[in-house]
Amino acid sequence: MPDTRKGPFKLVTVNTAPDRAKRIIARMIESLSDRYDITHIDNCSSIDQVVAKMQQHQPNILFSASMWSPEEAREIRDIAERERPGIMTHAIPQGLQAEGGPDAIVEYLLENVPPLLDSVEL
Numbered sequence: 001m002p003d004t005r006k007g008p009f010k011l012v013t014v015n016t017a018p019d020r021a022k023r024i025i026a027r028m029i030e031s032l033s034d035r036y037d038i039t040h041i042d043n044c045s046s047i048d049q050v051v052a053k054m055q056q057h058q059p060n061i062l063f064s065a066s067m068w069s070p071e072e073a074r075e076i077r078d079i080a081e082r083e084r085p086g087i088m089t090h091a092i093p094q095g096l097q098a099e100g101g102p103d104a105i106v107e108y109l110l111e112n113v114p115p116l117l118d119s120v121e122l
Contacts (some may be wrong), residue, residue, distance in 0.1 A: 006117060007037030012053050014076050015065035018043040024102050025063075028109045036117055047076055054083035061088045061116075066096040066105065088116055 015021035025040045032038065041057050044050050053059075062084075064076045073091035080087050090112065097105055 005033075005035055005037045009036060009038045009061050009117065010057060010059040011038055011040045011061040011063065012042050012044065012057060012059040013040065013063050013065065014044040014047065014050060014068070016045055016067055017065075018045055020097075020102070021065060024105050024109075027102075027106045028113065031106070031110055032113065035114065038117075047072065047079070050076055050079045051083055054080055054087075058084060059087065060084075060120075061090075063109075064089070064091045066092040066094055066098070069094055088120060090116055 011025065013021045013025060021043050022040065029036075029038045029040060038061075041059060042053050044053050050062075054062075062076070062080045064073045068076065068091065070091070073094070077089040077091065080089055092105060092108060096108060100107075
């Protein structure tokens with residue numbers, strides 16, 4: 001039977017807590033696995049790593065975590081788009097992890113990622 005999931009999507013995150021990013025994204029990927037083929041291929045622990053990771057992995061999605069200010073998230077997005085034109089980016093709202101914990105992040109991603117992925121033609 002053919003795979004009817006959309007993808008594959010290669011995801012890079014920008015998060016100063018790489019282990020937490022890995023756990024949260026794994027929960028999102030598992031929850032969406034019936035509809036999307038998503039692989040979390042790497043994490044940038046600082047903004048300085050974004051250029052190298054874009055060049056190394058050529059991802060088609062980048063998420064910036066909630067510890068970044070709106071200005072930092074915009075800088076991350078601009079770098080990603082410059083290095084990988086057409087990349088889908090999404091900034092998790094600043095403070096969401098601190099206010100709601102990992103469950104709030106997963107819930108937020110499950111609401112916001114499907115429309116993002118459905119908006120693209122592969």
